[in-house]
Amino acid sequence: MKDYKKYYVLPATPEEVYLALTNPVSIEIWTGEAAEMTAEPGTEFSLWEGSIQGKNLEFEENKKLVQQWYFGEQEEPSIVTIKLHPDKQGTSAELRHTNIPDEDYNDIVEGWNSAYFGSLEEFFSGF
Template sequence: MKDLKKYAIIPATPEQLYLALTTEITARLWTGDVVSIDASVNGEFSLWDGAITGRFLELVPSSKIVQEWYFGETDKPSIVTLKLHEHKKGTSLEVRQTNIPDEDYENIAEGWEDPYISYLIDFYTDED
């Protein structure tokens, strides 16, 4: 099992980014795919038509989201912690994911960059 840490600057306020990560309609807009979100403690979620599934463990509005991601038959759950910090260019998103199965690590690491983070940046980038 491996752990991962990533940082990104998203051109949105922490409030906007929190809503994008916890509101079904907004998540559908930035992912461009099928999404299901029950943003409550123990509520389940699914992104990209089931490519990412899990449940919410902790929700601190505009600040922190803790999720358990499902990986089949693993002994320990993979825990994702998303921290949102104000930044002069929007929001600094801190991603920490623990207990990633070795065989899934490379795919998960790449997936955080593209599509997850890149889609959020594109969604909030002003294209006038």
């Protein structure tokens, strides 16, 4: 198991980024694919037409979201924490993803950089 941590700067306010991460209509706009999401702890979510699935654990409006991502039958939960910090360029998004299966690590890191935060950056840069 491996952990990944990185900061991403997005050209939008923390409120706008939080909405883009938690509202299913917004998610579908920046991902281009179906999403199921509710900003309520204990609910399950699905992104990229089911490519990413898990459970929502915690929300702090406009500041933080914590999710468990499912990777088959692994014993230790894989936890994603995204904290949003105001930044002079918009928002600094602090990502921490723990317990990533070794065989999935490179794909997950690439996904964070290009598909997830890369798509968010393109989405907000278009305004």
